[in-house]
Amino acid sequence: MGMQSIGRPTAPVAANASLSETVSGSKGLQQREDLIFEVGAWDKTGVDLPTPKRNRDRLGGVTRGTDTSLPGLSEPEAVRHYMRLSQKNYAIDLGLFPLGSCTMKHNPRLNEKAARMPGFADIHPMQPQRTIQGALELIDELATWLKTLTGMPAVAMSPKAGAHGELCGMLAIRQALIARGEGETRKRVLVPASAHGTNPATAIQCGFIVDEIKADKRGRVDMAELRGKLETTDDIAGIMLTNPNTCGLFETDIKEIADLIHAAGGYFYCDGANFNAIVGRVRPGDLGVDAMHINLHKTFSTPHGGGGPGSGPTVLSDALAPFAPVPYVVKDEDGFRLVEDIEGEAAQAFGRMVAFHGQMGMFVRALTYMLSHGADGLKQVAEDAVLNANYIQSRLKGVMTPAFDGYCMHEALFSDEFTADGIETIDIAKALIDEGYHPMTMYFPLVVHGAMLIEPTETESKQELDRFCDALASVATKAAAGDASLKGAPHLAPKKRLDETRAARKPILKWTPPEPEAIAAE
Amino acid sequence: MRYLPLTPEDRTAMLNTIGAASVDDFYHDVPEVARLDGKIHDLPDHQGELAVERHLARLAAKNTTASEGPFFVGAGAYKHHVPASVDMIIQRSEFLTTYTPYQPEIAQGTLQTLFEFQTQVAEMTAMDVANASMYDGSTSCAEAAVMACRVTRRKKVVMSGGLHPHYAAATRLLCEAQGIEVIQLEHAIDGELELANHVDEETACVIGQSPNVFGTVTDLSPVADAAHEKKALLVSVFTEAVSLGLVTPPGEMGADIAVGEGQSIGNPLTFGGPYVGLFACTQKLVRQMPGRLCGETVDADGERGFVLTLSTREQHIRRDKATSNICTNSGLCALAFTAHMTLLGGKGFKQLAELNHEAACDLADALEAVPGVRVLTPRFFNEFAFETPVDAEAVLAMLDERGVIGGVRASRLMPADHMGNVIIAAATECTTQEDIAAYAAALKEVI
Numbered sequence: 013m014g015m016q017s018i019g020r021p022t023a024p025v026a027a028n029a030s031l032s033e034t035v036s037g038s039k040g041l042q043q044r045e046d047l048i049f050e051v052g053a054w055d056k057t058g059v060d061l062p063t064p065k066r067n068r069d070r071l072g073g074v075t076r077g078t079d080t081s082l083p084g085l086s087e088p089e090a091v092r093h094y095m096r097l098s099q100k101n102y103a104i105d106l107g108l109f110p111l112g113s114c115t116m117k118h119n120p121r122l123n124e125k126a127a128r129m130p131g132f133a134d135i136h137p138m139q140p141q142r143t144i145q146g147a148l149e150l151i152d153e154l155a156t157w158l159k160t161l162t163g164m165p166a167v168a169m170s171p172k173a174g175a176h177g178e179l180c181g182m183l184a185i186r187q188a189l190i191a192r193g194e195g196e197t198r199k200r201v202l203v204p205a206s207a208h209g210t211n212p213a214t215a216i217q218c219g220f221i222v223d224e225i226k227a228d229k230r231g232r233v234d235m236a237e238l239r240g241k242l243e244t245t246d247d248i249a250g251i252m253l254t255n256p257n258t259c260g261l262f263e264t265d266i267k268e269i270a271d272l273i274h275a276a277g278g279y280f281y282c283d284g285a286n287f288n289a290i291v292g293r294v295r296p297g298d299l300g301v302d303a304m305h306i307n308l309h310k311t312f313s314t315p316h317g318g319g320g321p322g323s324g325p326t327v328l329s330d331a332l333a334p335f336a337p338v339p340y341v342v343k344d345e346d347g348f349r350l351v352e353d354i355e356g357e358a359a360q361a362f363g364r365m366v367a368f369h370g371q372m373g374m375f376v377r378a379l380t381y382m383l384s385h386g387a388d389g390l391k392q393v394a395e396d397a398v399l400n401a402n403y404i405q406s407r408l409k410g411v412m413t414p415a416f417d418g419y420c421m422h423e424a425l426f427s428d429e430f431t432a433d434g435i436e437t438i439d440i441a442k443a444l445i446d447e448g449y450h451p452m453t454m455y456f457p458l459v460v461h462g463a464m465l466i467e468p469t470e471t472e473s474k475q476e477l478d479r480f481c482d483a484l485a486s487v488a489t490k491a492a493a494g495d496a497s498l499k500g501a502p503h504l505a506p507k508k509r510l511d512e513t514r515a516a517r518k519p520i521l522k523w524t525p526p527e528p529e530a531i532a533a534e
Numbered sequence: 535m536r537y538l539p540l541t542p543e544d545r546t547a548m549l550n551t552i553g554a555a556s557v558d559d560f561y562h563d564v565p566e567v568a569r570l571d572g573k574i575h576d577l578p579d580h581q582g583e584l585a586v587e588r589h590l591a592r593l594a595a596k597n598t599t600a601s602e603g604p605f606f607v608g609a610g611a612y613k614h615h616v617p618a619s620v621d622m623i624i625q626r627s628e629f630l631t632t633y634t635p636y637q638p639e640i641a642q643g644t645l646q647t648l649f650e651f652q653t654q655v656a657e658m659t660a661m662d663v664a665n666a667s668m669y670d671g672s673t674s675c676a677e678a679a680v681m682a683c684r685v686t687r688r689k690k691v692v693m694s695g696g697l698h699p700h701y702a703a704a705t706r707l708l709c710e711a712q713g714i715e716v717i718q719l720e721h722a723i724d725g726e727l728e729l730a731n732h733v734d735e736e737t738a739c740v741i742g743q744s745p746n747v748f749g750t751v752t753d754l755s756p757v758a759d760a761a762h763e764k765k766a767l768l769v770s771v772f773t774e775a776v777s778l779g780l781v782t783p784p785g786e787m788g789a790d791i792a793v794g795e796g797q798s799i800g801n802p803l804t805f806g807g808p809y810v811g812l813f814a815c816t817q818k819l820v821r822q823m824p825g826r827l828c829g830e831t832v833d834a835d836g837e838r839g840f841v842l843t844l845s846t847r848e849q850h851i852r853r854d855k856a857t858s859n860i861c862t863n864s865g866l867c868a869l870a871f872t873a874h875m876t877l878l879g880g881k882g883f884k885q886l887a888e889l890n891h892e893a894a895c896d897l898a899d900a901l902e903a904v905p906g907v908r909v910l911t912p913r914f915f916n917e918f919a920f921e922t923p924v925d926a927e928a929v930l931a932m933l934d935e936r937g938v939i940g941g942v943r944a945s946r947l948m949p950a951d952h953m954g955n956v957i958i959a960a961a962t963e964c965t966t967q968e969d970i971a972a973y974a975a976a977l978k979e980v981i
Contacts, residue, residue: 048650048876058877059617061963064888070895072913074744074751074782080657084879091619094647094873098628101643105627111636118537119631122583127804128621131594136607137806138942139598140934146596147805153593160576172669172807173862175849183711213849213859217680218711222854262563293561298568309862313537317624317866318644319634319666319826321808353949364703367610367672367795368806380590386580387573389535395557396540399548402560406552419552419560442639451637456850473539474548500834505639508834512638515831515843519820521663522653 042506045096049523052083058090100506101318102450108472108480112423112453112465113208113258115288115310120384123313123377132376137368141349147372148341148348154379155341158306158325161390162284163297166333168326169340170370174285177305177324178214178252180337180365184303184328185250185279186218187335187362198277202241202251204233206259206457211252211283220249227459231259231416231425233269242276254283255299256290258457259416260401260423260465270300279303279332287311288469289398289422292391302329308371312378323374334360339369396470397422400477404466407481411488415460422469428462432494437462440484440491442509445502447483535580598939600803604969606897608917608960609747609942610671610698610773611806612798615964616874620800623873624866634826634865638841639833644865645840648828651872658778658875658883659792660785661814666826666842667868668811668860671773671795675701675741676708677813677824677858678769678791682739683714684857685822686766690715690736694729695722696746698773699947705741714738721951723910723919726752730760737764739791743771744781747947748910748958749894749917751781758788767791775799775812776962777915779887784814791815800874801867810867821847824858886963890916893961893970900974901959906981910956917960919944922981926957932980938973 037044069075085093102109109116127133135144155167168184171177182201189195201215204225212222223241228234233253242248251273255263263269270280282296282304288311296304308314308323316322328336338361339352350369354361385393398421405414405424413429428437441451441464453465468477490498502508540548549556561569573579581589600613607613624630628643635641635648648666655664668674679691691709693702693716706716719728729740740761744752758768770784772794784792796810797803815823821844829843849856878886894916901907901920911918922929926943933940941959945951961970 045646047646047653049653052876052879054880057879057882058619059882059886061882061885061889064885064892066888068895069891070898070914071751071781071891074753074913076778076780076782077786078660079884080779080880082654082657082875082878082880082883084882085876087617087619087877090873090876091623093876094623094626094629097643097646098626099643100640100646101628101632102637102640103628104631109633111633114633116633120537122586124625124630126587126590126594129591129594130599130601131591131597133802133804134599134601134613135597135805136600136605136613136803137611138609138946139600139605139607139939140930142934143598143939144805146593149596150590150593157577160574172673173860175859175861176669176673179859183707186711208861209849209851209853209856210859210861212854213852213856216854216856217708217859219713262561264563264565267565267567290561290564292574293570294564294568295570295574299565315630315866316633316862318629318632318641318869319865320862321669321810321864321867322862323808352946355949363707364700365673365707366704366807367670367698367700371807372805373808376590380586383578383581383586383589384537384583385535387575387577389538389580391570391573392535392538396538396545398560399540399545399552399557402552402554403548419554419562421560441637445637445640450633450640471537471539474544476539502639506642507639507837507839510638510833510839510841511831512841512843515829515841516846519827519843520830521649521820521827521843522656523649 042099043096045093047523048083048085048093052085054081054083056084056086058085058087107449108468108476109450110452110466110468111450112467113285115467115469117313117469118471119313119315120381122384123380126380127373127376132372145347150379151341151375152343152348154375157382158327161291162304162327163295164327165330166328166336168328168336170337170365171305171324171326172366172371173320173322174305174307174324175210175214177326178210179217180326181281181303181305182214182218183362184332184335185281188279188332189249198247198249200247201249204253206257206459207252207254208258208283208285215252231261232263233265235265238269242272248276248278250279250281252281252283254285256286256421260420260425261416262421266299285310286422289394291394292387293394302332308374308378313381314374314377321371321374323371335362337361337363337365393470400468400470400472403477404468404481408485411485423465423467425460426464427460430488431491435491435494435498437464439498439501440487442501443487443498444484446504447487449480449483604938604972606941606959606961606973607939609947609958610700610795611803612774612960612962613803613964614798614962616800616802617877620870620873624870629869630866635842638839642839645828647869647872649830649840651868652828654872654875655812655814658783659814660783661792662817663820664812664814665823666828667864668813668825669864670807670809670811671793672701672704674793674811674813675771676705678793679705679709679739679741680712681822681824682767682769682791685819686738688736688738689713690738692717692729692732692737692740693719694742695719695725696748696750697741697743697771698747701771721948723748724750724912726754727756729757733760733764733766735764737766739767739769741769741771745774745777745915745917748919749914750911751913751915753782754787769793774916776887776890779883780891781915790819796871800870808864808867810864810871822857823847825860825863889963893963893965894918897959897961897970900970901977904974904978916962917958919956919958921955924955924981926955929957929980933976936976938976940973
């Protein structure tokens with residue numbers, strides 16, 4: 013019995029009035045939280061610093077004309093600000109996060125602990141190499157895991173995220189073509205219509221031209237079209253193909269595709285976003301891949317952090333390995349060392365992609381995860397991820413429309429064919445929020461109408477999957493019946509549906525102080 | 535396996551529901567030559583937390599940390615103190631384990647912090663708008679260069695002699711892949727204003743840095759004027775975000791695009807990453823920006839809320855016509871940045887900058903008192919270049935033997951240049967008077 017209710021235990025009271033508005037703007041545990049600019053003050057702080065002496069300077073007059081007007085908060089206020097905001101977010105740690113192609117799996121806390129060891133977190137990228145042998149050894153060890161799991165001879169570690177890894181692979185292809193004297197003639201890159209938007213965007217960033225290939229009725233590359241495109245020209249630089257693809261399917265003809273591309277004088281870039289489905293079961297190196305990025309923040313459990321940081325090491329075939337970017341780590345008799353300059357052993361390197369050595373903090377987390385699972389556990393990861401997705405597909409195929417026949421890999425794809433007129437994919441997605449889940453990926457891939465792409469990952473229990481399937485089946489049944497309540501969803505989220513059109517029409521991208529008149533009127 | 539919830543019974547029951555005999559059925563589409571039957575060899579099996587933690591701790595112990603002794607390395611990444619609450623905030627599950635805020639109704643936490651981040655970055659840089667972050671300073675710089683080419687429809691970029699050589703390399707790589715001509719001015723400690731003499735009608739932008747890689751602070755206003763006269767843009771770069779508390783910010787110098795590294799605020803060194811690229815520009819260029827933008831709007835009840843906006847610039851909508859291929863950015867590092875900045879406040883931020891500058895002045899005084907040492911940087915914030923009569927590589931190795939990590943030799947950054955005896959050293963609020971005395975004493979012994 014708490015002190016607040018001495019001798020007066022509470023009991024439910026039957027009441028018929030429901031509270032819809034509060035004076036504070038909070039809704040119980042959902043507390044209203046203003047912007048720091050509305051509550052903070054310039055001279056308030058949560059950091060106690062010594063007072064500067066201000067007795068001289070060597071700035072030569074290159075000083076700020078106007079001080080910033082940045083607001084500060086004391087530590088208790090700042091902590092509350094971020095805690096209250098955090099409660100308006102959905103997260104994996106709260107429940108299933110079935111975003112297709114995003115691999116939202118559990119982020120082990122041991123990874124976080126390891127990344128915060130001072131020996132990793134408190135070392136500088138430019139300190140003497142003698143003093144960072146453990147860091148270089150870790151990079152080398154992670155590289156060994158990645159090369160072994162993919163069956164590829166080399167890996168570039170510096171790319172900062174998946175799309176940056178794509179850039180790495182495509183720049184390696186560009187450099188290889190230049191070395192062959194075909195840099196100016198081979199400009200065309202084939203990209204399936206189902207590809208992530210980053211694929212065509214990356215090809216363009218590298219100076220290539222994108223040529224789209226259609227998907228066939230089975231959700232795979234249309235082989236007749238591919239052959240046609242390869243027969244007629246000799247300007248092929250390569251292909252960018254996701255495998256398993258964004259329809260959640262293994263590209264059945266992948267070996268033949270690789271052979272055809274190679275015979276046409278091009279290279280095979282594989283988007284490794286969906287490696288979680290095959291890790292330990294299939295090595296991309298056995299499929300004829302020349303380059304593939306690995307999203308450490310997907311397959312290898314480093315946290316997504318609300319949009320990054322990611323990490324996109326890129327494995328390379330023998331044909332592309334000589335063109336790998338600097339810096340990279342090599343081991344010789346004296347220990348580990350960094351190759352930083354484009355000369356000598358790295359004379360063919362295509363360049364430098366970033367200031368330093370890549371996402372060390374993510375490397376530590378990914379290696380921690382790999383060591384925890386081991387080779388045996390990683391194979392189980394892929395198998396459970398695929399099993400969970402097929403279970404969802406199987407449980408929902410009676411009430412939703414699977415986009416393609418047969419088993420899927422790690423994600424289940426549905427079209428909106430089953431919905432009544434007027435009900436769209438977005439309504440189903442938003443209704444799922446009311447059921448306590450983050451929605452699936454919606455309207456992607458583009459090759460399926462009203463696509464709903466569901467990736468549960470291996471870190472969900474059967475009970476969680478059943479609960480999710482029950483919830484989604486109920487929403488889908490309402491959608492098929494044309495239930496208008498879906499159009500207003502979400503009803504129970506911290507915010508109602510937001511006006512994105514208004515946001516884009518007249519963008520407000522930062523806080524500005526209210527006009528003086530407005531203050532006076534308040 | 536502790537991260538896998540399915541039991542053998544669950545797996546059997548699920549296979550029965552599906553109607554599959556085993557998981558092998560799901561891999562039926564894999565060409566036979568590429569199917570792995572057993573487990574992958576040459577890699578260890580799974581291990582418990584204790585064994586894994588020991589393995590990592592053993593590797594970590596082989597490194598010398600920046601806090602262990604006198605430490606003066608900068609050149610693009612800086613040792614600063616991060617308040618304890620910052621790390622606690624970014625470890626909140628709701629921030630740590632969520633995705634890009636594509637569903638704004640259940641991502642207002644992330645979105646509001648991004649809106650606050652954008653406002654803070656715009657204010658610090660004195661620019662109109664900032665995006666929700668890039669990978670790091672070097673990739674921000676490269677993106678700024680190609681953005682300037684889109685805006686001006688020109689294909690020539692001029693980089694100053696003080697631009698961090700790694701930033702210059704990342705920029706050159708992206709530009710050359712797109713057929714953009716890149717001109718690099720000769721490395722110079724105090725040569726940023728030279729950019730004004732290299733702008734013509736074909737120049738898309740000039741890229742200058744302050745403080746530059748040698749620590750030199752420069753008012754780039756004359757460069758901005760020269761660029762604008764030819765309808766070119768000024769891209770203003772910084773690698774030390776703390777400098778903006780004291781030094782003339784890009785917006786006050788007439789920069790059109792400001793880019794830089796945000797690591798110094800809220801983020802540990804971590805051997806070079808993950809960091810957070812800052813990217814800001816003038817209002818009229820906003821629709822050509824790369825990366826994500828968070829904007830204010832209202833929900834169906836008319837309440838204020840935030841969403842990702844202007845996504846028609848981005849790859850997931852525009853595909854081959856996008857302004858950049860960037861997707862994942864540095865969300866959690868941006869959160870660390872904004873939380874640290876909120877704790878500092880404007881006054882605290884300025885004070886932090888002053889403390890950094892004073893530490894560097896003290897260091898310069900102490901080193902200049904060593905016979906043979908000459909400070910080369912004429913105006914600096916918290917980092918400067920100096921020269922000794924001895925080869926810098928040898929000096930740094932001898933300092934290391936004496937427990938002092940003395941900085942970065944210029945020749946590591948500019949291998950082809952004739953700066954063999956030049957060392958770039960940084961001091962921050964973490965630098966103590968004892969550290970400075972130890973540096974001066976050790977340097978006196980070795981030169």
